[in-house]
Amino acid sequence: MMRSVCAVVSLVALSACVSVLPEKKTPDALYRFGPMDAAHTVSASIMVREPDASKLFSGRSIAAEGVDGGLRLVNGVEWADSATRMMQIALVDSLGGQGDNVAVTSTTGAPTDYEIAWRISDFTLRGLTARCRVEATLLEGRSRSVLDQTLVEASATATSDRNGDRAKALADAGRACVGDVAAFVAQATESNISE
DSSP: OHHHHHHHHHHHHHHHHSOOSOOOOOOSEEEOOOOOOOOEEOSSOEEEOOOEEOHHHHSSEEEEEOTTSOEEEEEEEEESSOHHHHHHHHHHHHEEOSTTOOEEEGGGOOOOSEEEEEEEEEEEEETTEEEEEEEEEEEETTTOOEEEEEEEEEEEEOSSSSHHHHHHHHHHHHHHHHHHHHHHHHHHHHHHHHO
């Protein structure tokens, strides 16, 4: 009797070790924005926050909008890091300066003259078209009062319907959005310094 009870308990314990969930598929390729050149010079210190975004746009997954308007994850491709983190680093890279006039991430904790808060409202594929839409707000560093705002949109077309080519197009659209935000930051900080 005791052996039967021990056998049943052992079987129950072993069954708990077996997973019935499907294994997560490894993507065929990981994509990134790549290093960005310092295309815009800043004449003040700027804190770049990681942009806000929905969970679908902020993670490593790449989403596509179907003809029915539904969003689906694209098979076989993912970002190398979270999309929001890659955008943050790309914006810091895009803003060059000298001395104290630099862009830094919010993790440094350094006080800065200005701060950029931004939100990704679209970062999806639709067919061969990659779309990016970002709303950016320039804040005064100490008081955090709003100084200026902009909305930038960019798109890129994939060279084929292969998921890898579509992911590259989305990276191009993301880089274009970041470049437009960098231009806005450089111009808006210069305007506020001049006043």
